Amino acid sequence: MIEPVGFTASVVGITTAAIGSIKFLYTTIGDIKDVPTTLRNIKSDLKALEPVLQKLLTELEREDSQVLLTNTIKGAVENYNSAYSTFKERLDHWIRHATKYKTFWAEWTDRVRVGIFEQGTINVFKGRLNDYKSTLNIALSTSSVLTVARQESIIKEVKDSILKGNKELLNREKDRADRELAAIESSLQQLSVSIRDEVNKESKQNLEQLLEEIQEEKASNEFFRKTCEEALLKTKNIHNRIEQEIKNTKADNNSKAVAGLINTSGEARNIKQNISDTDTKGGALQALELSIVWTFRFQAQRMNSGDSGLTI
Template sequence: MADGLGAAASVVGIAGAAVQSVQFLSATIDNIKDAPDTIRNINLDLRAVEPVLRKLDTASQSDGSQIVLSAEVKSAVENCNRACTGFQMLLSGWMKHSTEEKIFWADRWRVGLFRQERIKTFRAQLSDCKSTLNVTLQTAHILTSIQQGYFMNEMKDMMLRQNEAAIHREIHRAESERSAIENSLQQLPVSSTQPSEEAELSRQELLQEIQKQKASNDSFRRICEEALSRTVYERTGQKIKGVRATDDSTALAGFVNITGEGLKINQDISDVTADKRSFAAAGVIMNMDFKDLRPPNRLSNNTTG
């Protein structure tokens, strides 16, 4: 219990700090009367993430579920706080020759030409934080409500299936974002032919933030996989993670050729990996000739029960 209270207090503390950072940055942008749209539009993301942070603050005090207090959630909130604080300092540097009433033309030029990718990366980190917390809070709410017996079986099954579908969409989006991040890293030039000190500093800052964006994307993907695992387990009694088949191999996990009472067996299966030309099977399996699992003609098959 003490560990749970400590984890909850930790999440509450960092969530409160992140809310303050979001509010401070939003107010700063509001006070720049002649801010470019690229800067002003950041407030759309800040105003979207703030209420989710507040919901987490509340949930962490009343919901002791492991998913709400997970390391991924804590990491997402800490990164949001760090990103907002860092962007606040960066914005002050960009606008150092300006006043709240008027942006000096050189500052607007710098923002327009050199900082677009930096702004894009910052907004992506805010989006990852919001998505991580939304998936966490939605899953925790559904699981808590079901476990407390608020719904009939039909409604319970429907809610769990809907949550599974929603999480699958988020995983697909996370994978697409990961590809975009990899492209950004590949397209980022090693250095300019004759870089100025300011240009090289901007490049290094952008590289660091893209790496942090990659880390936040990884954290988002992990929380989606955990939420999906918990949702599937609540619906089926099966907890299955990381089933992989590579090269010419085949992997099976879960129920295979099982009907009736056999489907009521609870299973907690972690990683099942088939590498090279091998195969792996884990779960409740009947009437299976394992010689048939070897894929013919170098075709790779992946099956999850």
Template sequence: MIEPVGFTASVVGITTAAIGSVKFLYTTIGDIKDVPTALGNIRSDLQAVEPVLQKLITDLEREDSQVLPTGAIKSAVENCNSACSTFKKRLDHWMRHATKYKAFWAEWTDRVRVGIFEQGTINVFKGRLNDCKSTLNMALNTSSVLIVARQESMMKEVKDSILKGNEELLDREKDRADRELAAIESSMKQLLVSIRDEVNEESKRNLEQLLEEMQEQKASNDFFRKTCEEALLKTKNIYNGIEQEIKNTKADNNSKAVAGLINTSGKVRNVKQNISDTSAGGGSFAGAGIIQDLDLSIPSSKNE
């Protein structure tokens, strides 16, 4: 588990680098004369993701930050930075033969007749950017919801309504992420067929390169889904009155250690726990938290 202080410093640094990559690519595309619409539209995606990255830094550095300290968020920002760097290389490759005597759009038109590589690369890049934006939006929105939900002066009915609304939003976003994953996997299967049937070696290499980029897109979708799942769990726990921070639960030498809510069937409300170093050794038992109906006579029982 990433510790909050380390998480903040690490993600702020990576996010700052990602913002630089986004701005550089935005400027680069803007400087292309007669840029094709397909490329020009990317500037809108870049413009949309930058303020979300900026907000992530601001929210992480707040003293009351509730941003989920999850590896998926860090990975989403890293993926955004990587996607921008990769696409910049593709752009340089596409323009390497451009001259002042030939407009870029004309060369672009010549190349797109070759196959699906260029447009596929654009679609994958836009998908990775969108996944990054969606991942961070879900994390930041949940952060705001948790801050509001912890205000003691707010009526319980209002808190419950806010938390329930966030839960429904996260459910919808997770469903969308699942549909996008299915679409990505379907596209990858079709691409594998194209690679198998392609006879031109250069085109085949391009398609194989696109497949690698699709695998990165699939990973960015995974970051999005994981963030939705973690935010959903956090929201439900707060709604049910459960807040837990459990660290270093250990057991060795035929011992047993349990911590948290054990056999409560999710019926417990208004619980706040901060459980730290729970351990057991030498055939002993250690338990911490709210524990019900725990049978210690059966070492391999369902309560492990």
């Protein structure tokens, strides 16, 4: 496990690098002569992502920023940096190849097949930018909502209203991600057919590269959808006063797994649990939602026997 301080530093580092790459791309695109609308619009997407990353840096400087230190935050920024590297490589190729021409995008009109491929790459990058921006927004806003909801000084009605609003937002975002995923999968199917039927070697290679990029866009969409689902679950648990969540517990080959309240104090009587997705195979045994009475009894037996640990 990464130490909190080191983890914070790593997030700050990759976020700072991401902001630098945004500024570089923004300037590079702005310097291109006769840039088409499709590429020019990326400047707007880059401009929209930068303040989200700046907000992340600001939040990381707060003393209570530990709530933000999740793999979701780091993963989204790392994935943006990966998308940037891919797109910058394509942009560098276009610029080098266009030095033969009077303007940067002369080849766009002269070679339709390559032009369509380039436009597809641009659209994929725009889609990935939007996914990463949305992922960070969801992670940051949900962290803020949950922090407020845990404050004892805020009355229940206000907390319920805030949590309800966040659930509605997350459901809308998840529905949008689902629609976008359907469109991406449709594009992948159509592109696969085009690759199969394409006879021109160069065009086929371009289409295969575009297929890989769209698959990466699908991965970014799935990352965003997963973030929405996890944020929705956390919001629901806080709303329902569930303080402990246990899921995906498995036992097999005659093993035993225990999940729930184990070796707890009397305060555990007030803890609500959500235990789900349990699985046993091969004669295995699972004990779920252990009772407080059993725990107290086990503690007494352990003290009498001098045992200092739990053996399953």
